[in-house]
Amino acid sequence: MGKDISKTTHTFLFCDGGSCQKKGSEQVVRTARAYLRNNGLWNTTHTIKTRCNGRCEDAPTCIVNSNEYWYKELTPEKIIPIVKSHIENNQPVEADLLYQKGWEQMTSTKELAPFKPKPFELKNDEELGECFITKGFSSDQYLYPLFLFLFENAEGVILNLINKTPIQFKDIISVDYSNTHTLELTTRRDTIELTIASVPKENKELQQSKISSTEYFYQKETQQTGIRFKNKFGKLIGKIIFDSIDNKVWEYCTSIQLLNTKLDVI
Numbered sequence: 021m022g023k024d025i026s027k028t029t030h031t032f033l034f035c036d037g038g039s040c041q042k043k044g045s046e047q048v049v050r051t052a053r054a055y056l057r058n059n060g061l062w063n064t065t066h067t068i069k070t071r072c073n074g075r076c077e078d079a080p081t082c083i084v085n086s087n088e089y090w091y092k093e094l095t096p097e098k099i100i101p102i103v104k105s106h107i108e109n110n111q112p113v114e115a116d117l118l119y120q121k122g123w124e125q126m127t128s129t130k131e132l133a134p135f136k137p138k139p140f141e142l143k144n145d146e147e148l149g150e151c152f153i154t155k156g157f158s159s160d161q162y163l164y165p166l167f168l169f170l171f172e173n174a175e176g177v178i179l180n181l182i183n184k185t186p187i188q189f190k191d192i193i194s195v196d197y198s199n200t201h202t203l204e205l206t207t208r209r210d211t212i213e214l215t216i217a218s219v220p221k222e223n224k225e226l227q228q229s230k231i232s233s234t235e236y237f238y239q240k241e242t243q244q245t246g247i248r249f250k251n252k253f254g255k256l257i258g259k260i261i262f263d264s265i266d267n268k269v270w271e272y273c274t275s276i277q278l279l280n281t282k283l284d285v286i
């Protein structure tokens with residue numbers, strides 16, 4: 021029988037993301053679970069391994085009672101006093117806290133500067149000619165929202181993939197990201213696959229098709245705006261172009277995808 025959640029007094033969410041694993045999170049979880057088992061607390065508590073908590077710089081991390089207490093830089097030695105303090109006294113161990121609900125700021129000493137795209141730079145590009153260009157983000161956390169937004173705001177947006185007939189976004193009838201690595205764009209005639217998730221190093225075919233570079237450009241002579249995709253070897257995968265710089269999709273690109281990196285050419 022599963023755990024009776026109505027009897028649970030405390031929930032510990034241990035980060036099991038890559039950075040926390042590298043810093044020993046598995047030993048922290050095992051220590052906490054062994055403590056709970058051996059002290060008759062198993063049935064009244066719950067431990068969950070989560071994916072990245074978004075605080076890799078403070079790894080390994082743990083959240084107690086969903087969003088109330090966030091712990092940082094955990095070790096097997098630190099975790100038992102923390103678990104005990106919550107269960108026995110309903111109190112956190114302040115020295116190890118990264119954040120607790122109600123605080124105005126975190127106590128991290130390892131805060132990293134937020135990553136921002138570089139400003140648009142005027143370049144003489146081999147393919148695009150004289151253009152303002154900057155790099156955006158290429159993880160699926162950016163690319164999937166980008167393609168969804170373009171699908172929902174399709175007017176004047178064209179997809180040009182290498183060796184394929186150009187496709188008007190308004191001819192796309194669905195955008196589906198349920199495969200492990202690929203996004204599927206379906207029209208009435210065809211389904212196009214784009215590799216947007218991280219792919220295994222040994223899979224050369226997926227490495228070739230994976231979008232690893234996303235560049236936003238404005239061509240000076242034609243005033244054409246768009247997005248260019250390349251793989252990690254610098255090979256062109258395709259482009260998206262917009263009918264005008266006034267298309268709201270371009271505004272979305274600079275504000276959401278490029279985190280307010282404005283193009284100032286006029």
Ligand code: FES
Nearest residue numbers: 035037040075076
């Ligand atoms: S991997 Fe644990 S906070 Fe990111």
